[in-house]
Amino acid sequence: MAMTIDTALPVGRALRLRLDRDELIKRGLMVVIALYLVVALAAPLAIMLSKSFSTYSFDLARFEFQVSDKDGNWSKPTTAEALNKALNAVPPAKLGTNSDGRLQATSFFPDFSFRSPVKYKIRGTTTDAAYLVGLKLQSGTKWQELTSNDFRRVMLRPSRALGLENYVAYFSTPTLFRSIENSVFIAFISTIVTVGLAFGFAYALNRSCMRFKDAFKLVAMVPILVPSLLPGIALIYLFGNQGLLKDLLMGVPIYGPLGIVVGSVFFAFPHAMLIISTALAISDQRHYEAAASLRASSWRTFWTVTIPGARYGLISAAFVVFTLVITDFGLPKVIGGQYNVLAVDIYKQVIGQQNFEMGAVVSVILLVPAIAAFIVDRMVTKKQVALLSARSVPYQPNPNRGFDTLCFAWCSLVAIFILGIMVTSQFAALVKLWPYDLSLSLKHFAFDRMDGGGWGSYYNSIRLAALTAVIGTVIIFVGAYMVEKTDGFRSGRTAFQFLAMLPMAVPGMVLGLAYIFFFNDPANPLHAIYGTMTILVVCTITHFYTVGHLTALTALKQIDQEFEPVAASLKQPFYKLFARVTVPVCLPAILDISIYMFVNAMTTVSAVVFLYSKDTTLASVAVLNMDDAGDVAPAAAMAMMIFYTNAAARLIHMFLSKALIKRTQAWRMR
Amino acid sequence: MRHETLAGQPRIPTEVSAMTAASLNVKPAYLKIANVWKAFGDFHALKDISLDIREGEFVCFLGPSGCGKTTLLRAVAGLDLQTRGSIHQGGKDVSALPPSQRDYGIVFQSYALFPNLTIAKNIAFGLENTKRPRAEIDSRVTELLKLVGLADQGNKYPAQLSGGQQQRIALARAIAISPGLLLLDEPLSALDAKVRTHLRHEIKELQRKLGVTTIMVTHDQEEALSMADRIVVMNHGVIEQIGTPTEIYRHPATLFVADFIGEANKFEAKAANGAAVGFGAASFSCTQHGFDDGAPVIAAIRPEDVIPHAINSLANGAATNTIDVTISEMEFLGSFWRTRLHGHALGNETLIADFSINAARRLSLTEGVQLTVELPAERLLIYPRGA
């Protein structure tokens, strides 16, 4: 009987599985992809974080000089600090600098002349005191003798200290920290408007019997295919200084918060709509029947059944929109005017003022809301998945004349808004000279005559998108497979999962800046990829990693867990199973991942704007630069080129998916 | 044997133990599971499991849900390694080997057929990388398809087959590589009753033909009784009893087994003078039980072991182990009558007894009728009671 032998577990170590070749290969691959994510994500972010706490100043006590007279008799060694005290050549306020700062050594020798026969000696008092002689970086405590002519070219380099000074400086500069308020304000308003519009739209699609549902769905997805710069350009055409409809605004300028909010609603709308629509689609018919049998009014049913059922979708959509808007760079850059927001501040600090440390500070600040939103979204998504797994009966709407008309009107308004922006942009690209000569021409498509890289940028973008789609999909899917289908190695898998989720929380601007810090460091062995197409591909794959990873995981989880054990018992290597079964079964998801990577690589601006070089200019960046240079019509034309390309890619994707489903119908039938 | 130590009493009739011991010596153990534990955190799903399985034997792991059957099977397969203990297969220590280095075929409850491969390709999956010529693989597949009775279905996809057919394909795939051990985890539980009975027979036939050592996990006692050479009854992570289906049924080693397999009347009783128990107002002789006088025990008897006699028909001397009862309820169950009996000797307890249709007619049994029932001494099962 149980009690007679129910003794305790014998002491000793738990048995451990001997690893076979398959398991070693799987773990090896997982480690390789994890390393990729460390190099392409974790390490750059860590460096950026440390940069935000780094301050640079000239520490004069670290340098010592000696001067000879004409006869070669050397004076006593004196520190630069002592010299400065006597001369007050460099006031203390000027000693603070940035990582790039240089201070001419001759500043401490007022009677210096490069023609004099006097010689100079310099050394550091500590081993890490660095100075330049010409272009050569020197350091150390050995004396170095230089002629006057060489001494002229000696530059002291600052030393680095860790501290909160950058943050103090940030928060004591109103023009800087006001951006936080601006960004949060913009994101907040945009979120409310977008989620409201999207909820109505999704509700109409799921709960009414209105006509043209498919057409509405199609239109709602259009903004995904264009860079966020496009609504900015279109809004300027409509409501800008020479805008057709400028008077409608009654004096409120489109440049600033209004423009940003309207444009943000445009590009964030499809994301919110998809999330809410999914939440509504999984709600259970039975709840409605129960409510009806209790004779609840439709209004009460709405508040007691519909809203609670969709609440996770609503929360999730709100956080996604908030993050998208607060981290977006292209739109406020185009239409923000004098209204500063965080993402643009990073750009201004880095590109405009070359103040990388301050750029890092703003990045860290921008990370806070993005990470918070990300965490809440993950928590909510988990709950919703739990809801999903309960078998429910999908809701079947009944026709209702008044309600259906209302829904149709709502969706039409949204569709007119989206199409209006698109048509304006298309029009802007085609008319000769807005608003004076409205005849059509293709002259704005002659990109080679503008700044921004010309047609080369466009081809570069296609190359980037294709490489990202192919390489990214392979990396993402293989990585997801290894995490999902490996036994044991719990800690390794958890670490991998964390790394794979991280990109979602990192705004593009932050990633781009982190890449500058990490890859533009000559000491980094990977420095060679800086300024090449490779770094753009790496950056883009990393930037969009998470969504692809989640898509792959979802598909893999739907595959029978027992395939791997069966293959192992049949003595077949896992890669045979992977190639012959896993990949074919997951092909629809794999196609989804690659089209997602392609479209986003075409439209992204934020990360790559820091990383392109003159050989790797991109279409989306060209839109930005042409707009900046005042070539707004060509900018619109280039944005439309991106749209055409993405639309074509999506059509091909749709065609391939359909063909695939048809070909595999025999075995998918259940 | 384990069940003897389990019950703490050498209760099994001697000829049965002798027979089992003799048959144990026929072949050495092919699979030797020794002192296996499995811990999930603080919870112990398997506690000190030891078990030998002979070559060619069909063994069922039987037990209620959550008793650890699947866990034990997965340990044997190397899918969920045991925390302690060893497993030897064919004389080789496989305790820590990964699945790919063990020698078995496995069929899961879900069948795990590859949906995008045809049935023939599913079966051929395990045959392919072994430098076998294509023609040989094809003929082996044809042979296997014929073996499982699906000779002309090779080009269909799994989704186009019925559950029972899919199950057979999974079986064919598992035995294609001629494994030394066949593992089946509730292979029939997803099928409806009729297909199930049919497949039971087929699997057993196939196993006999191939002579492959087989372990099947099930929680269906009928399945285990009808298919297994030996049954391993498990509960709460321990083995309650190991034995042939008849041993298990006729001589359940523990009260749990008596209860879980078939049905049993249970009465709180007191042991008396080595081979008797008293309960209610009566005393019964039984086989040697070895409990101290007055020790609290449970006396159990299966409904079909109760023998009916006409009231007062037994000569006074022959009237051992009999009590007089009244039928308070009778239910016709097709091949027999189930009755609920009450009587002075039973106190408030009810005795459930199954009587053949013949006996019921012979004794004119109806509700309210009085009769004498005999509880044969060798059919009375005695188990310890209390903490």
Ligand SMILES: Nc1ncnc2c1ncn2[C@@H]1O[C@H](COP(=O)(O)OP(=O)(O)OP(=O)(O)O)[C@@H](O)[C@H]1O
């Ligand atoms: N991965 C796990 N983590 C924690 N507990 C587990 C795990 N797997 C199984 N268990 C527990 O171990 C016990 C035995 O599980 P097992 O799956 O072996 O039961 P079973 O006998 O096969 O039952 P069933 O008939 O329901 O399949 C159960 O109580 C179960 O909850």
Ligand SMILES: [Mg+2]
């Ligand atoms: Mg089980």
